[in-house]
Amino acid sequence: MSPYxxxxxxxxxxxxxxxRRFQLFQQVLGIASAVAIILxxxxxxxxxxxxxxxxxxxxLLYVHPPVAWVAFxxxxxxxxxxxxxxxxxxxxxFWDRIAGASAEIGVVFCALTIVSGSLWxxxxxxxxxxxxxxxxxxxxxxxxxxGYLALRALPAEEGVxxxxxxxxxxxxxxxxxxxxxxxTWWKTLHEPNTLTVAVHGSMAWTLGLGFGAFTMLYVWLLxxxxxxxxxxxxxxxxxxxxxxxxxxxxxxxxxxNLADNSPIDRPGTDRSGDFIDSPYYGEEDP
Amino acid sequence: xxxxADMVGDVSTTSNPQVAFARKRHRRMLMVLVVVLFGMGFxxxxxxxSALDYYLPVNQxxxxxxxxxxxxxxxxGAVVQGSIxxxxxxxxxxxxAHGAKVDVRFEGVGSELFKPGIPVVLVGHFRGNEFxxxxxxxxxxxxxTPALLSAVKLSPAPFTSTGAVLNMIA
Numbered sequence: 001m002s003p004y005x006x007x008x009x010x011x012x013x014x015x016x017x018x019x020r021r022f023q024l025f026q027q028v029l030g031i032a033s034a035v036a037i038i039l040x041x042x043x044x045x046x047x048x049x050x051x052x053x054x055x056x057x058x059x060l061l062y063v064h065p066p067v068a069w070v071a072f073x074x075x076x077x078x079x080x081x082x083x084x085x086x087x088x089x090x091x092x093x094f095w096d097r098i099a100g101a102s103a104e105i106g107v108v109f110c111a112l113t114i115v116s117g118s119l120w121x122x123x124x125x126x127x128x129x130x131x132x133x134x135x136x137x138x139x140x141x142x143x144x145x146x147g148y149l150a151l152r153a154l155p156a157e158e159g160v161x162x163x164x165x166x167x168x169x170x171x172x173x174x175x176x177x178x179x180x181x182x183x184t185w186w187k188t189l190h191e192p193n194t195l196t197v198a199v200h201g202s203m204a205w206t207l208g209l210g211f212g213a214f215t216m217l218y219v220w221l222l223x224x225x226x227x228x229x230x231x232x233x234x235x236x237x238x239x240x241x242x243x244x245x246x247x248x249x250x251x252x253x254x255x256x257n258l259a260d261n262s263p264i265d266r267p268g269t270d271r272s273g274d275f276i277d278s279p280y281y282g283e284e285d286p
Numbered sequence: 287x288x289x290x291a292d293m294v295g296d297v298s299t300t301s302n303p304q305v306a307f308a309r310k311r312h313r314r315m316l317m318v319l320v321v322v323l324f325g326m327g328f329x330x331x332x333x334x335x336s337a338l339d340y341y342l343p344v345n346q347x348x349x350x351x352x353x354x355x356x357x358x359x360x361x362x363g364a365v366v367q368g369s370i371x372x373x374x375x376x377x378x379x380x381x382x383a384h385g386a387k388v389d390v391r392f393e394g395v396g397s398e399l400f401k402p403g404i405p406v407v408l409v410g411h412f413r414g415n416e417f418x419x420x421x422x423x424x425x426x427x428x429x430x431t432p433a434l435l436s437a438v439k440l441s442p443a444p445f446t447s448t449g450a451v452l453n454m455i456a
Contacts, residue, residue, distance in 0.1 A: 049432040053399055058430055125423045126397030131336040140329045147322035154315045155308045187340045187362070189407055191428040199430045279307050 009094030013230050016223070029220045036213035043206040051203070060120040061203070065193070066210035068113040068138075070218045072176050074106030075145060077222075079173035082166030096162035099169055100152050101225035103145055105218060110142045125189060133182040134190035137175055144172040243268070243277065341407050345386035351412060358411050362425065363388070367402045381406060381417075392419040399424040 015022050044062040051058035081099035084090045117135070122128045129135065152165050183192045199207050246268045257264055263272075270276050341360035342350065363381030370379040377392045390408060400406070400422065410419035 052431045052433050053401075053404065053426060054430065055433065057399075061430055124397060124399055124426055126395070126400075127421070127423050130423065131332050132340045133333065133337040136329060136333045136337040140326065140333065143322055143325040143329060147319060147326070150315055150318040150322055153311075153318075155311055182337075186338055187343075188337075189340065189423055189425055191426060193428075200432055203430055203432060 007092065008090075009092040009097075012094050016227050016230060026220065026223055029216060029223070033213055033216035033220055036209060036216060040206065040209050040213050043202070043209065048202050048206050054124060057120070057123050058203070060116060060123075061199070062206050062210040064113065064116045064120055065207070066214040067109055067116055068193075069211060070214045071106050071109035071113050071141075072179075073215070074102045074109060074218060074222075075141070075169075075173055075176055077102040078106060078145075078148075078169040082169040085162055085166045086170075093158060093162060096158075096166065097226055097229045098222070099165065100149075101222055101229060103148055103152075103169065104225060105221050107142065107145050107149060109214075109218070110138070110145065114138060114142065130189050132188040132190055133186040134179060134188045134193065137179045137182055141172070141175045141179060144175055148172055247275070343383035343386075344381055344388050345384040347417075348386050348388065354412060356411050356413075358409065358420070360407050360409050361388070361417060362405065362407045364405045365400070365402050370402060381408070388417050389415060390417045390419050392422050394421065396422040397424040399426060 040062060044059050048059070048062075050056045078099045081095040081102065085092070085095040085099065117138075118128045121130070148165060148168050151168050152161065154161070156164070180193065182188060183190055255264060255266065256262065268275055268277060274281060341362040344361060344363040347354065347359070347361045361381070363383040363386075366380040366382050366387065370377065372378075375393055377396070379390050379392070380387050381390055382388075390410075392408070392410075405425040405427075407423045407425050408417065408419040409421040409423075410417055412418075
């Protein structure tokens with residue numbers, strides 16, 4: 001039985017694809033995040049002051065923690081959507097698609113966290129990388145969700161894949177609190193990554209804007225990615241139906257015109273009558 | 287020519303191109319999963335061997351000095367004020383943690399944040415009473431104070447109004 005019910009998910013798809021107001025909301029969100037990021041660059045590079053000890057290197061503060069936050073939030077959404085899929089009362093393929101879309105964005109932001117952290121680390125600590133608890137568990141998180149995406153890519157029946165990845169997404173999320181508390185549980189080179197960092201004045205406002213800007217960007221990307229997923233599904237269904245009917249039709253037609261022996265152009269075949277979309281195309285007939 | 291493989295519908299035959307394609311993809315993804323599992327294993331090993339006991343503060347390192355011997359480990363402490371002396375590429379300084387101090391000899395490129403008072407993590411080993419550092423890492427705190435505010439000797443509360451700060455910058 002297909003887990004796709006003509007209920008919540010179907011309404012969401014209609015909203016995502018058809019609602020004018022929703023399109024407008026998406027556009028406004030996209031523009032708002034672009035403006036916020038431009039504003040962040042201006043505030044971060046020109047308006048905010050250099051800090052004690054870090055001097056101008058402090059400016060990475062407006063990028064690295066917000067990017068890391070988005071990665072953790074994205075994985076949180078994946079875990080939550082997985083839980084909602086697993087719970088029978090809210091089970092809908094919508095949640096599985098949101099989970100997958102969010103994990104993809106999360107992986108990108110997790111990689112960006114590591115890259116920005118590495119740049120910051122080289123400049124301030126003096127090393128690109130070190131095996132302390134925070135860094136190691138963050139690298140672990142990236143690998144975990146790469147594994148999650150690989151698991152999703154395994155061909156399986158829709159419901160099986162959804163259940164499987166929901167469990168994997170929930171298990172992988174256990175690493176996020178470990179990263180968060182790593183600086184208090186163990187000795188690390190990484191500074192305490194509490195969200196209440198002691199930041200002052202305009203620096204605090206800029207940091208706040210950073211969190212807002214990247215969160216908006218995340219939501220915008222999530223909505224876009226979900227839409228692509230739905231459209232992909234539609235394209236696949238249409239393509240499958242078309243290919244099937246073409247095959248059936250093509251296979252029924254004769255390959256040559258019996259009157260003058262000239263080849264007949266069958267849909268989906270080349271001149272010699274071989275089906276061009278076949279994986280065996282170009283190989284000798286057994 | 288027309289053969290059975292051209293007809294989609296019977297998915298049980300192995301000659302079906304779609305099934306063959308799915309199998310190929312399945313095998314490739316399984317390979318990716320194996321690589322990912324190896325990655326996780328490696329990181330888990332790294333986490334257990336290095337990350338959980340990342341450094342020893344000076345006081346603990348001195349207590350374990352006999353058992354540490356010549357082995358390489360990470361030591362942590364704050365650079366003692368006025369202890370830094372440079373001799374060509376070699377930097378000598380003292381680090382301190384919880385009242386315990388140790389002399390350090392470091393040869394190499396450190397961080398540009400290196401200065402008296404800053405906490406550092408050093409990779410190296412004891413030689414006599416000296417710690418020979420091969421690598422120096424600066425451990426900075428999570429407190430970010432505008433340079434100008436500290437220059438005028440103000441200690442502002444976190445999240446002061448933007449206006450006040452902008453006035454001070456101007």
